[in-house]
Amino acid sequence: ENGGVPDPYALLETVRRLRAEGGDPRLLVLSVADDPTATVAPPELLHATLEAAVGEGLRLVSDETWRDTLHAPQDTVLLSPAEMLSDRVTVVTDLAGALLPPGWPAAVARFPAGEGGHALHARVLDVLTALDACVAAPVAVAAGYALAEPEPVTARVAATTRLHARVAAAAHAALVGAGVLARPPQAGRHLYADLTPLAPALASHGVGDAQELEDFLTARLGMPAPGGHRFGDDLEAPRVRLSTAPLLGDTPEQRAECLDAPEPLDLPQVRGALHRLTSVLDDLRDDVRRWETPR
Template sequence: MSVTLSATLAANEEIERRRRAGERVLHLAFGEAGLPVHPALRERLAAASGLNGYGPVAGAPALREAAAGYWSRRGLPTDPGLVVCGPGSKPLLYGLLLAIGGDIVLPMPSWVSYAAQTELAGARSLLVPTPPGEGGVPDPERVAAAVRHARTQGRDVRSLLVTLPDNPTGTLAGASTIRRIAEVARELDLTIISDEIYRDLVHSPATGFLSPADVAPERTVITSGLSKSLALGGWRIGVARLPSPLLRDRLLAVASEIWSSPAAPVQQAAAYAYTEPPELVERVARSRELHGAVARAVYERFVRAGVRVDEPQGGFYLYPDFTGLELDVASSADLAAHLLDRHGVGVLPGHAFGDDPAALRVRVATSLLYGETTRLRLAALDAPDPLELPWISASLDDLSEALTGLCATRRATRSRVHVPLVTAPATG
């Protein structure tokens, strides 16, 4: 087994080590929401701190009821009996891989843990590229061909995964692509796992959102959590909406042997969050606006530098492509190392997301630009224009300076090559 420390966690630890040593690093490598906990949630957690029993494996009834209401308000009527809660959506995803079994189709690129978890589960990933500008969903026609071929080779492919909106690209697949991937899943009898943890952070309501569960409810699992929309990553709470009692029971069997039940006090706070009281609805809306404003500003800096990148539509990620800029690097790992060592910018290389190592693509996370302290982060959340705040403006300028330096290196490299040798004409 070749699973190593998660690339995101490893990069975060390396950057923090460099910062402690006095290096100045622009941290664009870690996908943490970068905002404080809302006081109402802290109050609920404190009030529930005396709860120390294990509780039901599926999660507290209040939390399952609240999560069912959350999906029902989004047009997906949900039976609380088909909701399973876990200590984060990440363990739920791993539990689903074990419960479903077999190999899984993943979009390429895709979040670093999907393929690693598949390997831990003793299965194999089938990586299928995404359509242009629609990260998070493997190209439906390629999926059909790839799965049929894999099955002729004896592979047992049972599921496919989508991420809406996507990590690492920050884009959102359109409705026609979602409908087609659902059709393919039906044709091939595949379970769809739809990771929708960034759903509430789609930047513009006009963008629209279609879940596979809207069109293929009988075969779609949705996983979600509060780590992104309400910045509760460290609280470790996630929810899953199951399509059938059979899959629910299989997931509960796995859960009973791995995590037993989520932390009881956190479940009580999460149940309150999923009822979507006005103060938390407002917090999510303001967070969404902040994420969108800063992500678009970073996008514009890359565009000005001549780097190809899709405009972000949700969450706080971009996936710039430096291919074709004639940089003196041979892989995405080299590019990430060059940006960190020479320009003080921390990013993740595309190969960590299953991409071609020779493609010069990196994942950029913008959510740690809001400030180093709670006071600064709240100021960013409250600001009419967060881009005018001096610490955010300075970070954007640092990024522009690094990209300018990178381009200058490119120009210098190009000036040293392809120089024709001029000789005097022959005489006589």
């Protein structure tokens, strides 16, 4: 029912099976505001998963890139693993998600307090130094400004989140209307769609796996539609991640226009992109219905 946090029983079974086979799993990465699925893990599931992970001695990393982009913050409870286990969790966030422009790569990590956290911090710095990894000076200045959360930054994040939430809701309605399986988006700028109900129609177009589905939808939608196999899902499963950003237009000017518009869904570029998505999905749905109609 959500991505980013595993079922605790499945986690235990997997860790113990891998160790029985000679493996050494030591790290669990969680994402309470998930990227591919745009879902938010409920606190009760997170608590049970953390208990299982700690019981198996796993290190914990929490990816919280999209935590500040809740579509309905008044209706969604987001709890960080670090709020439950402050001395066991390293928090990471990609600032190019919600705070910086996509082309300005920068990320931060917050390590646990105490001796273990200090040692881990020192080890990470050693690795980054060996890799010659550094943030360009202009990006570092912008990142420092954004992390201070001044009013212009928080206001823009809030406005951008509202925009993507509206577009995501419209795209989700188009998916569900065509019979596609997709969880309602709760955070971030993506949707994760399972097109299994449209498999007969897809097969008639030579689409039999996630890579072929990616190629098919990318060509017809005119926007990237990476298959689920790129996010660790089964190649055979016809699943894709759709992003809301390409639905806002092709240029920075068009996207800025969406941010300032009182009714962004009425803008030609947004209306056209949503119409294209709806048309492609409806054509597949209609193909399935024709084949299912008794003759």
